[in-house]
Amino acid sequence: MSTFHPLRVTSVERLTDDAVAVTLAVPAPLRTAFRSSPGQHIALRRRDGEGREIRRTYSLCGPAREAPEELRIGIRGVAGGEFSTYAVKELAVGDVVEALPPSGRFILEPRPGRFAAVVGGSGITPVLSIATTLLEREPEARFCLIRSDRSAASTMFLEDVADLKDRFPGRFQLVTALSREEQQAGLPTGRLDERRLTSLLPALVPVDEVDGWYLCGPLGLVEGASRALRGLNVPRARIHQEIFHAEEIPATATASGSATESAARDRAAATVLATLDGRSGTWPMDDGESVLETVLRNRADAPYACKGGVCGTCRVRLVSGEVRMDRNYALEPEELDAGYVLACQSHPLTSAVEVDFDA
């Protein structure tokens, strides 16, 4: 699960001034390992000029396949982004990138029903895979996509989404809101915030008949859409969300209070027992380290990507002991209830913790 594989770039398509779609060939022996569910992402890594390893996750945008011959991902350049700037400006056909097999739980396995998504900016990427796979495989499914962006020129995958409209006219509904453009016929303008979504969504779909809502994009949009849906009495279990860009999230977003934090600091002598790919080890933690950092000092193959509580690549099951997480934008409530935590965000509250990366 935690092994990087070299994949060759077979195509780089420019989507906007600052975004590309990159296609990677998957060699035959790796196709089973790179099987994906619609909505998943892959982690890529490279070394910068000083030999520092940089990892980022990028969502797959193509339809999910059992044994994919290729994978297509969407990459938008972010200001100062160490990986995305390289990908958007330098990556070329014939280059080789190192990738982890697909992971992530922001997924929709095709099934009959009515589904909807609210996305902003590059949040369209996993939802394009979700909608395409669903409509191709499940004739009894419908999908409503509500997307927002700054302008038509900055909108990723315009043609791919238009293609879905042409192929599935009776089952795919599209609403686009552009925040920096004059009103066009039938299109709402301005930001999609909680207030606007609360009035817009019931006008678009029978909200209580939607079997699954998929929210993806910047933190503000996803949280606003989630609050709007909860206000419209949508059960929490039907709302799935994925945040993009760990950098924009305040570090204290889900910290659990100063008393707990000082308790965590007092655990400088804590030890971590970790199981990874069937092998276990016990290591002392340095003061202030996360569980992931301790494991990485001893097992370089421990899986991670964002280190920001967003991608979920570092998910582990907490076998014993207690931890505090700085923030969590990756795990659903059911996963927390089942004992999963993010190793990159976890600090011990007990003198020993045991985690299982394989669970």
Ligand code: FES
């Ligand atoms: S590495 Fe991304 S959530 Fe931990």
